Amino acid sequence: VHVSSSLSLPVPGHHHLSNLITTTDANNAADGGVVVVVDSDTLTERMKPSVVSPTRHRCPGQRRHRYRGCSLLVAITAAALMTTTPAIVGVVFVSGLRGGVNRTKFIPEKDGRVFPNPERGFYAHVDLVEYDDAESAEDWARQLAVDQGYRLAFSYVRLDDYRASAIPTATLNKLRAGLAAVRDGGEGGLKIIMKCSYNFPTGSDYMNAQDASIDRVLQHIKQLAPIYDAYSDVIAIVQAGYVGAWGEWHSSSNDLTSEANKRRIYDALIAAVPADRMVQLRYPFDLMDVFYPAPVESEQAYNLPQTPQARTGFHNDCFLASDTDSGTYWPIERRDEAYNYLTSMTQYVAVGGETCAIDDTSGDGETPPRTDCPVALKELELFHWSYLNEYYHPDVIQQWRDQGCYNTIARKLGYRYHLKSVLIRARRFTKIGTGDEAVRLKVRMVIKNNGWAVPFNPRPAYLVVVHQETNAAVTIALTDDIRPVFPAAGRTKAFRSVSTLVDSQVVGERGLYELYLHLPDPAPGLATQPSASIRLANKEVWQQDNGHNLLGEITI
16 A cells, blocks of 8 residues: 555544544545555554553553554544545554554662762862972872772962962963873863962961952962863862961951952952852851842753852851851851751752861760761751862761761762663654654653752763664763753652654664763863763663763664
């Protein structure tokens, strides 16, 4: 029978069948009548649940997910319609007219192990200007990233010697060399948390710490802007720094903590740091009183270009040390206000820092220290922490090991995406009008985020389709940024993808295909580095050689 795809036959009273029945060319039909060809694949795809079954689209008594019984039933029904449509002289029921619909479901096992993932977790320390030769610098970067599995390293850029002068070219070049070593030696896995400071006092000396004048600070930020830009691929985040003791925005010797100077420094940093990187402030009351009275909301969090507020995070460098975290929440009367603000804001921006002491401020012998595991876990989750110093304070870190929550913290810092299920459907068909063969590929992933945060930098997602025998591959872009479309911390969300492939190897080569989810770094130089790609928390899914995550396989 010569089948014409251009003629649609309306079926009175059966709207769900009206565009599913294809007719022959009337000139070729016997006696000018019409022979109806029912395409079971289209029919069963588009049937309403009530036609088949209200649950899972099954026919009554059918155990497997195919619709042969239902399709035949509908075909017979269509034949009966000949009595109401005189032009129909026959019905032919054809299965697989367009190659058929294949479907597979994959439920991978959850992986509870601790493993590294980009831009999250416990961090180490590095001195970016310490090494005089590239080989030595690359060696320490390799040790941290490859041998020890760190994905973040904190680096103070010490400007003590330049409080009264510009940063010399030699120092700037050393900083460039250090960041280049991170890029080359870290094999894409290591990134820097960067902060500039004019001092590093010990003990109570912080009250006498010296910083620089406002004009000098602005000059130095301007000098560093080209470096922030050129090495943004290996700079995870920039802490505001510059001001006061340790660059923590208190105890300034040059009145840098005045509201006017804070604004000038913040504005200069936001302009100097690339638009896809965040700047973190030290104190919540600076965020609330000086810059943004209301916390950032979801509507502005990921819109491009991101607003300065959407690029402003928070770092706490005395986490849990007292009832005010050593002044972080001072005055204590406003602590609840700050908690409410940060709980909302930190859903969308970066949070990290370090501990600085065991909490012993209660003094009553009964109240547990805030640094104990129960409070630590509660507040790390509440404020959506992504990273922590593993080396300071050592007594706190050891306490977490002794009390049994260290591994929980190591797993949950930042994001931790767990694939709960994958449903894949593939269908070959002929495009109306052109006659070209095409493939429609549908993927539905149910993902849970078992971490405390989402990635704080943009990250794309790709579907990679690979022929099992020939290794012919097609890469399909799913999203430019997973942050707004993947689940928030502690949530589960379904992610759907529908792709139509026409001019591709998948159309030309039939066979068994494997599907992978690739979550690479967006920087071109890091996009193919496995250690720079996100690994899902599932067993036997991660592909160490290319950084892909196996979703399943299907015959196309």
